[in-house]
Amino acid sequence: MNTENKPSQSTANTKNIEGVVIRFVGDSGDGMQLTGTQFTDTSAMFGNDIATFPNYPAEIRAPQGSLYGVSGYQVHIGSVEISTPGDDLDLLVAMNPAGLKTNLASLKPGHTLIVDTDSFTKKNLEKATYDTNPLEDGSLDNFRVIEVSMTSLTKESLKDLGLDNKSVMRSKNMFALGMVYWMYDRSLEHTTDFFKKKFKTKPLVVEANTKVLKAGYYYAETLELIPNSYTVAPSKMPKGTYRIVNGNTATAWGFLAASEKSGLELFLGSYPITPATDILHELVKHKHFGVKAFQAEDEIAGITSSIGAAFAGDLAITTTSGPGLALKGEALGLAMMIELPLVVVNVQRGGPSTGLPTKTEQSDLLQALYGRNGESPIIVLAASTPANCFDMAFEASRLALEHMTPVVLLTDGYIANGSEPWKIKSTKDMPSIKAPIITEAVENWHPYIRDKESLARTWALPGTKNLEHRVGGLEKDKVSGNISYDPENHEFMNNIRAEKVSRVANYIPELKADFAQEGDLLVVGWGGTFGSLHSAVKGMSEAGYKIGHVHFNYINPMPKNTAEVFAKYKRIVVCELNKGQFAFILKANYGQFEYIQYNKIQGLPFSVNDLAHKFKNLIS
Amino acid sequence: MEDTATKKYTFKDFQSDQEVRWCPGCDDYVILRAMLKALPEMNVKKEDVVFISGIGCSSRFPYYVDSYGMHSIHGRAPAIATGVKLANPDLSVWVITGDGDSMAIGGNHFIHMLRRNVNLNMVLFNNEIYGLTKGQFSPTSLIGQKTKSSPYGNTQPPFQPGELAIGAHARFFARIGGNTPKDMIGLFIEAEKFKGTSLIEVLQNCVIFNDGCFTQYTDKLIRDDKQLFVEHGKPMIFGKEKDKGLVLNGLKLKVVTIGENGITQEDILVHNVEEEDPTLHQMLIRSTYPLVTGIIRSVSEPTFEEREDELTRQVRANSSFKKVDDLLFSGETYEVN
Numbered sequence: 001m002n003t004e005n006k007p008s009q010s011t012a013n014t015k016n017i018e019g020v021v022i023r024f025v026g027d028s029g030d031g032m033q034l035t036g037t038q039f040t041d042t043s044a045m046f047g048n049d050i051a052t053f054p055n056y057p058a059e060i061r062a063p064q065g066s067l068y069g070v071s072g073y074q075v076h077i078g079s080v081e082i083s084t085p086g087d088d089l090d091l092l093v094a095m096n097p098a099g100l101k102t103n104l105a106s107l108k109p110g111h112t113l114i115v116d117t118d119s120f121t122k123k124n125l126e127k128a129t130y131d132t133n134p135l136e137d138g139s140l141d142n143f144r145v146i147e148v149s150m151t152s153l154t155k156e157s158l159k160d161l162g163l164d165n166k167s168v169m170r171s172k173n174m175f176a177l178g179m180v181y182w183m184y185d186r187s188l189e190h191t192t193d194f195f196k197k198k199f200k201t202k203p204l205v206v207e208a209n210t211k212v213l214k215a216g217y218y219y220a221e222t223l224e225l226i227p228n229s230y231t232v233a234p235s236k237m238p239k240g241t242y243r244i245v246n247g248n249t250a251t252a253w254g255f256l257a258a259s260e261k262s263g264l265e266l267f268l269g270s271y272p273i274t275p276a277t278d279i280l281h282e283l284v285k286h287k288h289f290g291v292k293a294f295q296a297e298d299e300i301a302g303i304t305s306s307i308g309a310a311f312a313g314d315l316a317i318t319t320t321s322g323p324g325l326a327l328k329g330e331a332l333g334l335a336m337m338i339e340l341p342l343v344v345v346n347v348q349r350g351g352p353s354t355g356l357p358t359k360t361e362q363s364d365l366l367q368a369l370y371g372r373n374g375e376s377p378i379i380v381l382a383a384s385t386p387a388n389c390f391d392m393a394f395e396a397s398r399l400a401l402e403h404m405t406p407v408v409l410l411t412d413g414y415i416a417n418g419s420e421p422w423k424i425k426s427t428k429d430m431p432s433i434k435a436p437i438i439t440e441a442v443e444n445w446h447p448y449i450r451d452k453e454s455l456a457r458t459w460a461l462p463g464t465k466n467l468e469h470r471v472g473g474l475e476k477d478k479v480s481g482n483i484s485y486d487p488e489n490h491e492f493m494n495n496i497r498a499e500k501v502s503r504v505a506n507y508i509p510e511l512k513a514d515f516a517q518e519g520d521l522l523v524v525g526w527g528g529t530f531g532s533l534h535s536a537v538k539g540m541s542e543a544g545y546k547i548g549h550v551h552f553n554y555i556n557p558m559p560k561n562t563a564e565v566f567a568k569y570k571r572i573v574v575c576e577l578n579k580g581q582f583a584f585i586l587k588a589n590y591g592q593f594e595y596i597q598y599n600k601i602q603g604l605p606f607s608v609n610d611l612a613h614k615f616k617n618l619i620s
Numbered sequence: 621m622e623d624t625a626t627k628k629y630t631f632k633d634f635q636s637d638q639e640v641r642w643c644p645g646c647d648d649y650v651i652l653r654a655m656l657k658a659l660p661e662m663n664v665k666k667e668d669v670v671f672i673s674g675i676g677c678s679s680r681f682p683y684y685v686d687s688y689g690m691h692s693i694h695g696r697a698p699a700i701a702t703g704v705k706l707a708n709p710d711l712s713v714w715v716i717t718g719d720g721d722s723m724a725i726g727g728n729h730f731i732h733m734l735r736r737n738v739n740l741n742m743v744l745f746n747n748e749i750y751g752l753t754k755g756q757f758s759p760t761s762l763i764g765q766k767t768k769s770s771p772y773g774n775t776q777p778p779f780q781p782g783e784l785a786i787g788a789h790a791r792f793f794a795r796i797g798g799n800t801p802k803d804m805i806g807l808f809i810e811a812e813k814f815k816g817t818s819l820i821e822v823l824q825n826c827v828i829f830n831d832g833c834f835t836q837y838t839d840k841l842i843r844d845d846k847q848l849f850v851e852h853g854k855p856m857i858f859g860k861e862k863d864k865g866l867v868l869n870g871l872k873l874k875v876v877t878i879g880e881n882g883i884t885q886e887d888i889l890v891h892n893v894e895e896e897d898p899t900l901h902q903m904l905i906r907s908t909y910p911l912v913t914g915i916i917r918s919v920s921e922p923t924f925e926e927r928e929d930e931l932t933r934q935v936r937a938n939s940s941f942k943k944v945d946d947l948l949f950s951g952e953t954y955e956v957n
Binding site: 041044045047190234237238239240241242243244253256257259260265267269286287288289290292294296297298300301304305306307308309310311312313314316330331334338423424425426427428461462463464465466467468469470471472473474482483 | 638665668669686687691692693696700701702705710711935936942943944951954
């Protein structure tokens with residue numbers, strides 16, 4: 001460790017705690033996301049388990065000081081297993097009155113609030129709709145308020161560098177970060193290295209940011225207002241090489257891995273849409289792996305270009321969010337009808353219509369399952385955590401390619417932007433993907449002859465001699481693929497397309513409950529709510545409740561042993577960030593059970609406390 | 621390519637076993653026959669030929685050619701074909717479309733395909749009507765045209781496909797009457813040779829819903845007087861007697877008669893398909909007397925796939941990432957012991 005960057009700190013009065021939840025809030029231009037990710041990365045290197053939750057407005061630079069322009073980054077670090085970014089805050093860092101106003105309710109009573117007093121001007125207080133200054137009117141008496149003239153101190157520490165006012169103001173977030181680093185006994189090294197890399201050609205900017213970061217660190221150290229500091233010890237995680245990933249990056253990398261393991265080039269056709277665009281941003285970087293990432297003219301061209309690439313033999317994917325999936329519906333039906341491998345990633349956001357683009361929700365499940373004309377069965381999968389996005393992107397590719405069918409992979413804004421430590425999976429330890437590509441003509445070959453077990457058809461790629469054939473959206477003869485209006489053939493084809501997808505259940509893992517394997521209550525969830533449900537059930541299980549948790553990654557088809565697992569509990573509660581779409585599916589498929597619903601549609605993840613409260617009520 | 625030891629194909633090699641189901645007398649038969657005759661002359665392997673279509677009468681075309689093909693959904697063939705080309709640039713890709721498919725529901729994909737200059741060929745069957753849905757006006761129908769959906773006359777001004785295409789930076793545009801198969805074959809072969817998006821508009825008669833829509837230009841008895849078939853480097857002369865020609869009069873085209881008012885062949889405009897400035901090409905496209913057919917524009921520029929390919933080569937040469945593991949284990953990783 002570079003001692004120059006690590007001023008000595010007396011450890012005599014540091015407190016050891018299991019975990020803390022910190023939120024940085026400020027204007028959308030204040031650099032809160034950067035501050036949060038720096039704290040996250042530094043803590044990960046230190047060995048903490050982590051979960052993060054960036055929460056930002058749709059406006060890129062909302063008017064300064066406004067309530068709706070507040071950007072926040074929440075991080076939960078722990079010396080024990082961490083599954084969620086946490087409900088309530090141990091520390092809130094508010095860079096302005098608007099940030100304080102919109103976030104104070106999350107701060108636990110008696111806990112610490114750091115504010116930049118310089119920003120509590122009359123104008124900013126008005127913009128935040130404060131009638132009186134909360135720093136003076138006693139409304140913060142229940143909290144430990146640390147008032148810091150952050151802006152002035154930042155200016156003071158940079159006065160010799162001759163920087164313009166704008167650059168000075170932009171580095172005050174580093175003062176806050178420096179303070180929090182000292183409070184949690186973190187090294188500055190990772191962040192100072194980051195400055196050096198990021199601003200390679202601007203030594204003055206490196207110097208300024210480093211100076212302010214250290215100024216904050218030393219200020220916290222010497223400030224008598226902070227009586228003691230806290231340490232969060234490293235967490236006991238399995239041995240291995242780790243990195244911090246967010247869900248969108250993990251999704252992109254899962255496809256890269258699938259491309260390598262299938263021996264097929266990766267094609268992405270995509271149109272920018274929040275919160276899915278970062279997958280496009282990531283994949284365009286990887287031309288070295290032969291990735292063809294094509295930014296199309298619209299959502300429809302995003303998917304149809306992918307259908308063309310799939311026809312020509314690429315591992316073809318398209319990425320979008322709810323409104324985009326609606327636009328892709330007809331084309332998705334075509335891919336299903338032709339029986340081409342295709343993965344559609346839907347990073348769900350708040351709906352309906354434009355809805356809440358930067359917030360999370362699980363309300364596209366029925367759209368994914370049924371949002372097409374005609375009988376149109378496809379595989380639907382859901383990723384449950386940021387790191388799990390890697391596995392599910394790989395799984396979606398495997399099932400699409402080996403079963404010759406489109407797959408919709410549902411993630412959501414919460415896990416797409418949230419991050420966690422990921423024990424890196426080497427592609428060496430991953431299975432090969434074997435697409436049923438036919439490379440040489442055989443006698444009596446026809447495009448719709450199927451594998452007896454999986455019912456997948458073979459895939460003849462343009463350029464292969466003597467396998468010329470035509471496919472299309474019209475109903476086709478069950479063998480030749482030529483147009484057929486025969487009534488019996490149409491019914492046969494509808495049945496076999498459905499049967500093919502239901503047989504995928506033979507190729508996916510069984511459902512496994514966590515915690516109690518039988519008992520009073522089974523908590524059922526799917527997709528991005530894993531962390532919250534897991535934390536809530538874990539807490540109750542440790543307290544002695546007979547409560548289990550199952551989480552669905554495979555939604556269509558569902559694991560074969562689903563009913564068997566459900567039967568072992570007295571009551572079943574289905575928790576979703578929608579009005580009960582998965583519960584609806586469960587009722588239709590497993591009507592022998594009764595389902596209690598627990599739903600939330602606020603654009604926010606579940607609160608672990610609320611869940612536990614609900615579960616306790618259900619058991620007693 | 622000199623090493624393409626291409627087998628010499630015949631018409632029959634490209635003919636599929638499917639019964640052709642267009643209306644008797646439809647120009648689509650002419651276009652299909654011209655294509656089946658042109659394909660063996662293109663120096664491409666049969667297995668490398670891909671036909672992609674959307675929806676409409678014309679879009680049944682892929683079923684009738686024994687090559688790879690996809691009859692897709694309405695308007696999206698250009699985007700599908702773009703994906704095919706990016707996945708495998710070696711294929712010879714043909715988009716078959718109509719005036720409804722390409723100018724209405726698929727207008728967006730049409731302009732962006734042209735803008736990008738994807739190396740593929742599009743044959744646009746323009747019959748100024750919706751045929752498959754039985755007779756509604758299309759984006760190329762004329763003002764006043766009476767159709768099933770405009771019983772009192774169409775009030776929506778038409779697109780001129782060539783004009784729209786060049787507005788979208790088309791590098792290759794040709795037009796041909798649906799009853800001149802010989803010239804059509806030549807244009808198809810030229811379109812395949814051209815590197816970039818080649819658009820061929822065929823003025824295709826719909827015998828059922830818009831019969832005779834192009835007769836005033838294409839009728840065999842009068843077409844030599846009404847049509848100018850342009851060729852690169854040759855003067856723009858037309859007429860049965862080869863005595864009519866085009867000159868520029870200010871910023872407008874003017875028809876003159878050679879031998880009258882001191883006009884000689886030297887005064888007649890010489891066609892240059894390679895002129896980058898599209899002004900004159902646009903005038904030729906808009907001209908109704910004569911109606912201009914043949915290759916109007918053919919301007920060479922790198923294709924989308926070439927630009928992508930070049931970039932990929934550069935990135936690959938400068939990258940240390942060879943396997944996905946190189947990426948996964950790069951940058952900020954840390955050990956837990």
